[in-house]
Amino acid sequence: METIRMLSTLGLMGAMRSLSSAFEAETGIQVDADFAPTLALLKRLRGGEAADLVILIAHGNNSYALDARPDGCDAQPVLRLRG
Numbered sequence: 001m002e003t004i005r006m007l008s009t010l011g012l013m014g015a016m017r018s019l020s021s022a023f024e025a026e027t028g029i030q031v032d033a034d035f036a037p038t039l040a041l042l043k044r045l046r047g048g049e050a051a052d053l054v055i056l057i058a059h060g061n062n063s064y065a066l067d068a069r070p071d072g073c074d075a076q077p078v079l080r081l082r083g
Helices: 010-027 038-046
Strands: 003-009 030-036 053-055
Touching (some): 003 010, 003 038, 030 038
Parallel strands (some): 003 053
């Protein structure tokens, strides 16, 4: 069975678990999800950890999450909320 490695911030754990279950049922592709605080995920990414999908929440300076990506990876913000 094919597997997608996903790192996601804790704030989206419930939603991503639900979406992952639906995705797995629809495609047969397993989602190997790991949830942690955004800053912890950034540290892991900067340390070289790899994932197929990374979901982060930007704080203050919105560019720092995109700066963590390894060379050759495409990263784009998909949603911005303004208070």
